[in-house]
Each structure stands twice: as structure tokens, then as C-alpha cells.
Amino acid sequence: MRDEANGRAKKGIVNRRRFVGMVTASALGATMWRKSKVYSLSGAPQLLGANERIGVGLIGCGGRGMHLGRVVRELSHKGVNAQIVAVCDIYRPRLERAAKEFNARAYMDVKELVTDKDVDAVIVATPDRLHVFNSLEAVRAGKDVYCEKPLTHWQQFELLKQLVREVKAKERVFQVGTQWLSDSVWHQAAELIKQGAIGKPLHAQCGYFRHGDWGERGMPIDDPNAKPGPDLNWEAFLADAPKRAFDVSRFFRWRMYMDYAGGPCTDLYPHCLTPVVKALGVAFPKTVVAVGGKYRYDGERDVPDTFDMLIQYPEGITVVVLGTIANEWGIPTLIRGEDATMLFEGHGIVIQPQGAVKKERREIKRERGASDEEHMRNFIECVRTRQKTYSDIDLGYHVQTALIMGMLSFVHSKVATFDPHAETIKLV
Numbered sequence: 001m002r003d004e005a006n007g008r009a010k011k012g013i014v015n016r017r018r019f020v021g022m023v024t025a026s027a028l029g030a031t032m033w034r035k036s037k038v039y040s041l042s043g044a045p046q047l048l049g050a051n052e053r054i055g056v057g058l059i060g061c062g063g064r065g066m067h068l069g070r071v072v073r074e075l076s077h078k079g080v081n082a083q084i085v086a087v088c089d090i091y092r093p094r095l096e097r098a099a100k101e102f103n104a105r106a107y108m109d110v111k112e113l114v115t116d117k118d119v120d121a122v123i124v125a126t127p128d129r130l131h132v133f134n135s136l137e138a139v140r141a142g143k144d145v146y147c148e149k150p151l152t153h154w155q156q157f158e159l160l161k162q163l164v165r166e167v168k169a170k171e172r173v174f175q176v177g178t179q180w181l182s183d184s185v186w187h188q189a190a191e192l193i194k195q196g197a198i199g200k201p202l203h204a205q206c207g208y209f210r211h212g213d214w215g216e217r218g219m220p221i222d223d224p225n226a227k228p229g230p231d232l233n234w235e236a237f238l239a240d241a242p243k244r245a246f247d248v249s250r251f252f253r254w255r256m257y258m259d260y261a262g263g264p265c266t267d268l269y270p271h272c273l274t275p276v277v278k279a280l281g282v283a284f285p286k287t288v289v290a291v292g293g294k295y296r297y298d299g300e301r302d303v304p305d306t307f308d309m310l311i312q313y314p315e316g317i318t319v320v321v322l323g324t325i326a327n328e329w330g331i332p333t334l335i336r337g338e339d340a341t342m343l344f345e346g347h348g349i350v351i352q353p354q355g356a357v358k359k360e361r362r363e364i365k366r367e368r369g370a371s372d373e374e375h376m377r378n379f380i381e382c383v384r385t386r387q388k389t390y391s392d393i394d395l396g397y398h399v400q401t402a403l404i405m406g407m408l409s410f411v412h413s414k415v416a417t418f419d420p421h422a423e424t425i426k427l428v
């Protein structure tokens with residue numbers, strides 16, 4: 001036992017005693033967070049100096065969280081002054097792995113991480129159902145947030161509204177992890193459409209197609225004998241999901257279940273729909289209708305593998321979002337206007353006039369491609385400058401509302417309508 005403990009310590013793995021020490025240190029930090037460099041005693045946001053380090057807390061140390069932590073580290077090697085200073089996970093083996101890799105303080109409770117005085121901003125990379133709770137904890141503690149998509153689970157519309165309200169009230173910088181938005185073409189497209197480059201936009205299409213259920217059934221089961229206890233907090237994983245007995249598959253492969261995920265609509269369509277909503281400059285849908293099902297992959301899984309939706313906007317625009325994980329032959333993203341069609345090609349944007357319209361075909365070069373690194377760099381820069389991020393909370397709210405309406409339409413076999421005054425969804 002002793003030797004094993006020594007060996008673990010030598011290898012730098014966080015053992016239980018050191019871990020408790022870290023948590024105690026964080027409790028001390030809890031009383032001091034208001035002295036943090038980002039916030040004045042009044043709680044109003046202050047600008048960070050160009051040379052001050054931004055301390056990042058990573059919440060959720062699974063596949064995506066570890067990747068984003070490495071993105072932050074890579075950026076710091078390129079001169080961006082930011083560092084992962086604290087990590088949080090409710091499953092101890094992943095927490096210890098992350099604490100070791102990033103040489104960061106470890107917490108098993110988000111509430112503790114957000115009171116760490118060295119944490120200026122957090123990355124939320126937990127399962128979908130936890131995003132809103134983790135983000136609210138961070139916002140309430142005065143931290144800025146990079147939150148993975150989807151912004152919330154599809155059953156959390158009221159919590160989504162609460163998050164939007166609190167982010168705004170606390171003037172927090174917020175980036176949704178829809179990294180396609182770091183591609184300049186969507187911002188260029190938005191400007192062009194505003195200037196009338198395609199006439200009135202009427203119709204748009206986008207989709208997400210791939211082959212295989214590796215994203216759900218293929219999620220790694222780190223330990224088939226894992227059990228709830230001091231090393232795995234099942235209650236914290238469930239949050240507001242239906243109370244169920246622990247199940248290894250539900251914990252590690254949560255994307256297969258409607259209680260924690262939603263299939264292509266909530267997992268994949270934030271990527272393809274957010275750029276189109278940005279380019280069109282629309283906000284809330286008027287009506288959404290969706291169909292889908294388990295056409296190819298069944299068994300234990302209960303999320304659909306195929307999902308198609310029609311979103312009608314009050315401006316008189318329909319957006320078609322199609323996709324399946326059973327076939328990779330996709331559809332091009334394009335926007336149809338009354339004068340021309342906007343196409344998105346490898347080199348940038350093409351504006352192709354309709355036959356009868358006397359306008360020139362135009363090609364507009366992409367200024368910057370999309371990457372996780374650019375999306376994170378933009379977030380860190382905005383934490384410093386307090387500017388709007390590429391994929392900010394308003395855009396996230398509008399897109400997530402459409403996705404939630406799509407899920408409700410699918411689940412209840414009804415049409416989802418939106419009341420913009422009351423900001424409520426009705427099923428008819």
C-alpha cells in the first residue's frame with residue numbers, strides 16, 4: 001500500500017490526502033475571491049491589463065474538456081497569457097489526470113472551483129444537462145464563461161432564460177463553444193446580407209451528416225466497475241435529470257440517452273445552425289416542426305440518429321436543418337435571397353445572382369478559418385477587453401430556443417410556436 005502510494009505521489013498523481021489539502025486551500029480562497037484582479041469590491045467588471053495572466057478553471061475533464069485545456073496551453077505557448085489553474089470533475093480518476101497534466105488545483109465541486117481567487121474565467125465541458133448549472137455558478141461568482149454547446153439540455157428552457165438574464169445582469173463575457181463561428185465567413189456573410197447583397201433573404205439550408213454511432217455508443221467506459229461514492233458523485237451528474245439508480249453506461253455514455261442529451265439536434269446542429277442564424281441576423285423562430293427517429297441505430301440508445309427540422313422566422317425566412325449519423329453524404333450550406341444565392345465554398349463566399357436579375361457574380365475571400373484555437377483565443381481576448389465574443393449569449397439564446405422547439409416538436413409530435421413577448425414556447 002505504502003509503496004503504491006509513494007509511487008503515485010512520485011508520478012505526480014493527486015492522492016487523496018493532497019486532494020483534501022487542495023480543497024481546503026480552495027475554501028480559504030473562497031473568502032478572498034473578491035480581491036481577484038478582475039473584479040472590484042463592488043463586483044463591477046474591470047479591464048485586465050494586457051500582461052496580466054488569465055487564470056482558467058476547467059469544469060468537466062472528459063474528452064472535450066481535456067482538449068480545450070490543451071488548447072489553452074497551446075495558446076500560452078504562442079504568447080497568450082492564460083493558464084489552466086484549477087480543474088473540476090465529479091469522477092476522481094479524470095480529475096486527478098487533469099490536475100496532473102495541467103499542474104492545477106483540483107476540486108470535486110464546482111462551487112469550490114468558482115471561489116478560487118486565481119480563477120478569472122471557466123470552461124464548461126460537462127454533459128449537456130450540467131452546462132446551465134455550472135455556468136450559473138460561475139456567473140454568480142463573477143467569472144466569465146466559455147460554455148460548450150448545446151447551451152442547455154432540451155428540457156431546460158426556463159433555466160436557459162435565467163442564464164441569459166444573469167449573464168447580462170452581471171456583465172459577464174460568454175462564449176458558446178460553437179467554434180465554427182470563429183470562421184470569418186459567417187461574420188462577412190452577416191454584413192453582406194445586411195447590405196442587401198442577395199436582396200431579401202428567404203430561405204436557407206444547412207445540415208450535419210456523418211457515418212457511425214461512435215459519438216454515443218463509442219464513448220469510452222473508463223472503468224466498467226465504477227460505482228457512486230467518494231470518487232464518483234452520481235447525484236451531481238444527474239442534477240435535475242430524473243432520479244435513477246447508477247448505471248455505468250448512463251454515466252460514461254450519456255450521449256445515448258434523452259435524459260442527458262438529445263441526439264443530432266442538440267449535439268450537432270448548434271454547429272451548423274449558429275452560423276446561419278448569425279448570417280441571417282434573425283433572433284427567435286416563429287414556428288418549428290421536426291421529425292426524426294432511430295432509423296439505423298437502436299438497442300440501448302434512446303436518442304434519435306436522424307433528425308430533420310423546419311424553422312420559420314417571423315421575417316419571412318425558412319431555415320431547413322437536416323441530418324443523420326447513418327450516412328455522411330451532406331448538403332451544402334446556402335442562403336437564398338430574392339436576388340441571389342449565397343454559397344459557402346472552400347475559399348470563401350460566392351454570391352450567385354438569379355437568372356433574371358442583372359447583377360454580377362461575386363466572390364468574397366475568407367479572412368480567417370475556423371478552429372478551436374481561434375475560438376478560445378477570441379474568448380480570452382474578450383475576457384481582457386470586455387468585448388462581445390464570436391458566439392455570444394444572445395446568439396446562443398436564439399439558436400438554443402430553435403433547437404429546444406425542434407426537440408419539443410419531435411418528442412410531442414406537435415408544432416412548436418414561440419411567443420416573442422412572453423418568451424414562451426407553445427405546442428399546437
Ligand SMILES: NC(=O)c1ccc[n+]([C@@H]2O[C@H](COP(=O)([O-])OP(=O)(O)OC[C@H]3O[C@@H](n4cnc5c(N)ncnc54)[C@H](O)[C@@H]3O)[C@@H](O)[C@H]2O)c1
Nearest residue numbers: 060061062063064065089090091125126128148149236237
Ligand atoms: N464543440 C465541440 O466540437 C464539442 C466536441 C465534443 C464535445 N463537446 C461538448 O462538450 C461537452 C462534454 O463532452 P465530452 O465528450 O467531453 O463528455 P465526457 O463524458 O467525455 O466528459 C464530461 C466530463 O464531465 C464530468 N462531469 C459530469 N458531471 C459533472 C459535474 N456535475 N461537475 C463536474 N464534472 C462533471 C464527467 O465526469 C466527465 O469527465 C458536451 O456538452 C459536448 O456537447 C463539444
